[in-house]
Amino acid sequence: MKMNGARMVCEALIAEGVKTVFGYPGGAIMNVYDEIYKQDGFEHILNRHEQASVHAADGYARATGEVGVAMVTSGPGFTNAVTGLATAYMDSIPMVVVSGQVPLSLIGTDGFQEIDAIGISRPCTKHNFLIRKLSDVPRVMKEAFHIARTGRPGPVLVDIPKDITAEIGDFEYPTEVNIPSYKPTVKGNKRQIEKAVDAILKSKKPLLYIGGGVVLSNASDLVRKLADMGGIPAVETLMARGVMGAKNPLLQGMLGMHGNYSSNMAMSETDLVISLGARFDDRVTGKLSEFAKYADVIHIDIDAANIGKLVDVDYPIVGDVSTVLEKMIDGLEGKINPEKYTNWREVLVRYDNLHPQSFTDSDSVIKPQWAIERIGELLGEEAIITSDVGQHQMWAAQHYPFDRPRQWINSGGLGTMGFGFPAALGAKRGCPEKTVINITGDGSILMNVQELVTASEYKIPVINVILNNNFLGMVRQWQTFFYEARYAETDLSYQPNFKALAEACGGIGYDVTTKEEFDSALKDAIEKNRVAFINVAVNRFENVLPMVPAGGALYNMMLDDQPKEK
Amino acid sequence: MTDKTRRVVSVLVENESSVLSRVSGLFAGRGYNIETLTVAPLPNSNRSRITIVTKGSERILEQITKQLHKLIPVYKVVEHEEMVEKEMVLVKFPIEESLSDIEAICGAYNGGIVNVGVSMLIGMVADEPYRVKHFIEAVQRYNPIEIVRGGVVAIER
Numbered sequence: 001m002k003m004n005g006a007r008m009v010c011e012a013l014i015a016e017g018v019k020t021v022f023g024y025p026g027g028a029i030m031n032v033y034d035e036i037y038k039q040d041g042f043e044h045i046l047n048r049h050e051q052a053s054v055h056a057a058d059g060y061a062r063a064t065g066e067v068g069v070a071m072v073t074s075g076p077g078f079t080n081a082v083t084g085l086a087t088a089y090m091d092s093i094p095m096v097v098v099s100g101q102v103p104l105s106l107i108g109t110d111g112f113q114e115i116d117a118i119g120i121s122r123p124c125t126k127h128n129f130l131i132r133k134l135s136d137v138p139r140v141m142k143e144a145f146h147i148a149r150t151g152r153p154g155p156v157l158v159d160i161p162k163d164i165t166a167e168i169g170d171f172e173y174p175t176e177v178n179i180p181s182y183k184p185t186v187k188g189n190k191r192q193i194e195k196a197v198d199a200i201l202k203s204k205k206p207l208l209y210i211g212g213g214v215v216l217s218n219a220s221d222l223v224r225k226l227a228d229m230g231g232i233p234a235v236e237t238l239m240a241r242g243v244m245g246a247k248n249p250l251l252q253g254m255l256g257m258h259g260n261y262s263s264n265m266a267m268s269e270t271d272l273v274i275s276l277g278a279r280f281d282d283r284v285t286g287k288l289s290e291f292a293k294y295a296d297v298i299h300i301d302i303d304a305a306n307i308g309k310l311v312d313v314d315y316p317i318v319g320d321v322s323t324v325l326e327k328m329i330d331g332l333e334g335k336i337n338p339e340k341y342t343n344w345r346e347v348l349v350r351y352d353n354l355h356p357q358s359f360t361d362s363d364s365v366i367k368p369q370w371a372i373e374r375i376g377e378l379l380g381e382e383a384i385i386t387s388d389v390g391q392h393q394m395w396a397a398q399h400y401p402f403d404r405p406r407q408w409i410n411s412g413g414l415g416t417m418g419f420g421f422p423a424a425l426g427a428k429r430g431c432p433e434k435t436v437i438n439i440t441g442d443g444s445i446l447m448n449v450q451e452l453v454t455a456s457e458y459k460i461p462v463i464n465v466i467l468n469n470n471f472l473g474m475v476r477q478w479q480t481f482f483y484e485a486r487y488a489e490t491d492l493s494y495q496p497n498f499k500a501l502a503e504a505c506g507g508i509g510y511d512v513t514t515k516e517e518f519d520s521a522l523k524d525a526i527e528k529n530r531v532a533f534i535n536v537a538v539n540r541f542e543n544v545l546p547m548v549p550a551g552g553a554l555y556n557m558m559l560d561d562q563p564k565e566k
Numbered sequence: 567m568t569d570k571t572r573r574v575v576s577v578l579v580e581n582e583s584s585v586l587s588r589v590s591g592l593f594a595g596r597g598y599n600i601e602t603l604t605v606a607p608l609p610n611s612n613r614s615r616i617t618i619v620t621k622g623s624e625r626i627l628e629q630i631t632k633q634l635h636k637l638i639p640v641y642k643v644v645e646h647e648e649m650v651e652k653e654m655v656l657v658k659f660p661i662e663e664s665l666s667d668i669e670a671i672c673g674a675y676n677g678g679i680v681n682v683g684v685s686m687l688i689g690m691v692a693d694e695p696y697r698v699k700h701f702i703e704a705v706q707r708y709n710p711i712e713i714v715r716g717g718v719v720a721i722e723r
Contacts, residue, residue: 118584123595127638130584147638181580181641305632308625 001172005134006031006165009098012141014041015173018069020060020429021045022053026073027113028100031165033071045429045458048450050077052422054084054097055448058155059423061093062409063384064430065218067148068095074102075113078159079120083416085155086124090413091239092216094153096144103163104132117159126154131161134169146177151184152303153216184302188319188327196274196298196315197331203272203296205344206232209255212239212412213277213301213321215405222325223276224248229329231338233348235263237278239412242402252348253357256284257548258394261355262348264546264554267292269347275299277321280310281413282550290553300324355546355559357398368392368467368538371518372399375437375465378522383435384409384427386462388420388444391473394544396439418447424462425455435463435526442468442492445533449501455531456506463525463532466498469540477543481558502533512536570621572601574649574720575630577616580639581607588637589616598622598630602653602695602717613641619695619718648723654692654716655702661685663708675701686711 003011009032013021022045025033036044047053050072057068068088072081078099088095102111118130127147129140137160144156200206214223220243227234227250234244235255244251253260255267267273273295278284285291288310298315299307307316317324359369372395375383381403387393387410402408409427411419424438445466455462472490479487499509508530510521518536525532546557579585586605593600601619608615620630627645634643659668661684668689672678675698677691691701695718702713 119587122584122588122591179638182638303636305629305636309629 001170002168003171004031004035004166004168005137005160006035008137008171009141009160009165010035010039010041011171012138012173013069014039016067016141016145018042018067021069021071022047022056022060022426023071024050024053024073024077026077026100028074028102028162029071029077029098029165030100031162032098032100032160045425045454047422047425047454049448050080051083051418052425052448052451052454054081054095055087055416055419055422056426056429057095057097058084058088058093058419059386059409059426060430061088061095061426062423063406063427065406066094066430067145068093068426069098070095071098073100073113074117075115077113078115078117082120082124085121085157087411087414087416087419088155089124089126091212091411092153093155094148095155096148096158097155098158098160100165101130101159101161104161105163107161117157121157124155125157126152128157128159130159131164134164134167137164138171138173142174142177143179146179147182151182185304185318186302186320186323188300188317188324190327192315192317193324193327194331196317197328199272199296199298199315200230200274200332201335204341205270206230206272206274206341207266207270207295208232208234209267209273209275209278210234210236210240210243211276211278212237214240214243217277217302217321218405219276219322219325220405222322222329226325226329226332229338230332230336231341231345232274233266233341233345235259235266237281237284237412238397238410240278241397241400241408242405245403246401247403250345252352254397255554256281257286257550258398258544258546259548259554260352260357260398261546261557261559262352264548264557265351266348268553268555270295273297275301276325277301279306285310285554286548287551287553290555362539365539366513366515366518366536368395368469368542369399370515371465371467371536371538372396372439374515374518375439375522376401378519379435379437381407383407383437384424384431386410386420386424386427386436386438388438388440388447389415389417390441390444391469391477391542391544392439392441392444392467394474395467398544417444420444421448421451421462421464424464425451425460428460428462438462438464440464440466441473442466442470442495443472445498446496452502452505452507452531459530461529461531463522463534465522465534466536467538468495468498468535469538469542470495471540474544480541480543481547481549498533498535502531507531507533509533510535570623571627572619572621573627573645574651574718575618575620575634576644576649576720576722577618577634577640578642578644579614579616580641581612581614582639585614585639586616588639589618589634592633592637593618593620593630596629596633598626602715604717604719617717617719644722646722649720650723651695651718651720652692653695653698653718654690655698656680656714657689657702657705657710658686658712659689659705659708659710661687663687668705668708671701671704
């Protein structure tokens with residue numbers, strides 16, 4: 001079939017089963033938008049900033065497990081998308097971003113809205129393509145989706161010059177991908193798996209260390225099965241919240257800088273770390289030489305480069321977590337005895353009783369932790385929770401009762417403020433039957449606040465709960481602890497009227513200062529089914545605890561403190 | 567662990583326009599060291615071979631191999647102890663220097679005089695990298711005007 005390059009891009013998206021594209025038009029991508037206008041195979045959501053388009057595609061991907069798709073123009077359109085690409089790259093999110101480029105003949109001439117998108121995006125994409133001839137369009141689109149979703153997933157950029165989108169040629173979408181230099185290892189070495197099984201059977205204090213790879217690999221059921229059949233305690237990283245389910249007694253909680261006491265102590269005392277799709281991030285390990293000091297390490301990861309990168313590994317297994325776990329569970333079936341670890345579990349229960357994840361509630365002011373637990377009580381498993389970055393993010397990870405994977409969506413690796421709201425839009429579009437709540441702060445929400453307009457136009461009713469402490473809270477917390485309370489540029493007392501701001505953009509706003517008001521605002525926002533800002537005045541100097549100071553050993557936690565008010 | 571080992575890494579890549587920047591960018595972005603880098607297409611194929619001499623701890627060298635493997639256009643990363651290595655170097659001397667001395671020295675290092683002009687002469691050698699270093703030291707007394715090293719190429723034994 002003959003068509004122009006722009007139409008080929010659209011046909012490829014349709015062939016890949018794309019239902020929603022988030023984007024923003026501009027000069028170099030106009031040909032593609034012209035074809036988007038003419039087709040009805042997918043919907044297009046017009047965000048009000050390219051960064052938001054990419055975060056929305058990312059949120060869509062995280063909520064659904066499908067490849068998210070965003071489209072931007074050349075130059076500033078593309079550079080605005082970079083933060084979104086980097087966010088997705090750090091968290092291994094499958095995504096395809098199509099960017100316009102100046103015509104081939106203008107490349108390298110500093111043309112209007114020309115920028116080297118391939119050069120800029122190289123370190124923050126899994127792969128990128130500059131299409132140089134029309135006949136490459138179908139193959140490149142096919143490969144882009146294949147690369148994005150296979151192996152360790154990640155964002156792929158397709159940069160397409162304007163003259164190619166105008167040129168007419170034959171289109172046939174390939175049914176198969178053939179990239180001889182790209183063959184991800186999925187299966188895992190049989191012998192290594194057997195050794196790992198033996199190590200588990202020999203261990204006295206094993207610990208499942210669950211990372212975001214389990215979510216990406218849809219391996220949660222297998223992880224729960226392994227934990228339950230062996231009675232093996234588990235800890236989750238920030239990216240893995242929801243894998244075990246909050247009610248599972250084997251789950252100690254989240255580990256790391258803001259991990260709870262029993263999780264961090266479990267990691268400090270275990271004799272066998274079973275790492276599942278986790279990458280020993282510095283926010284997890286603290287001081288490396290003290291991390292899991294008494295343990296052998298089984299490391300299952302689809303990315304060989306993650307294995308042995310930071311921690312010496314005794315049983316390396318390169319492969320997909322699901323595939324490897326199936327074999328591992330087969331190997332353990334009938335041999336593993338949960339009673340063997342009774343003592344170990346009891347030790348951890350004692351640790352948890354000693355310092356449970358808790359906070360001191362107040363009658364005079366809303367505590368941010370209370371607000372999060374309250375959302376959990378009211379919505380529980382039903383909601384998808386997105387977040388921005390900062391104190392609210394950590395409190396949400398600590399206090400929300402996540403019960404399933406893909407329920408918790410946040411920027412873990414890159415730590416991108418402004419991620420939560422557009423990601424919530426994407427999540428809601430992907431899972432319209434769920435209530436989507438963005439737990440955010442008064443700093444983060446302003447970084448993509450223009451999405452109020454997008455949400456109103458497309459009637460995407462996400463609820464933003466702004467835990468407002470008039471501070472850039474996490475930085476303020478570090479200033480309190482480590483900079484003798486010199487609050488350099490973190491006081492955000494000068495604020496917009498959030499309620500009026502939401503309403504000015506077609507949403508609905510609430511100012512909340514009491515628990516009763518919080519409940520009624522949340523219920524009302526859900527009922528009204530419109531994009532909402534719930535501006536919650538919370539305790540100004542609340543700190544996220546426990547805390548392991550950066551570079552400290554996990555067992556040296558600051559457990560509670562009296563906030564030092566200036 | 568902090569001891570730095572020298573290593574020759576050969577990378578077999580798809581011969582496409584951005585592949586060198588992917589490889590060199592990886593080294594720059596992750597703070598890996600590049601001592602020399604050479605690249606040329608392989609005959610009768612659309613592949614190229616990039617030869618990199620690098621230095622690092624064992625952990626870093628392992629990461630270099632693994633990270634290179636992750637690049638989509640990379641077919642193969644050869645990081646072998648038993649490599650035959652050669653490096654070429656061109657040296658320009660003033661014409662006043664002793665032609666026969668220079669010819670003899672170049673000869674001792676697998677080379678010779680490759681060009682003589684009105685005011686200068688050019689010597690060339692191709693030898694093991696450490697011998698090339700010795701050669702450069704040896705010709706210092708002949709007042710070299712310019713020295714151009716070619717970078718290491720290597721092949722597995």
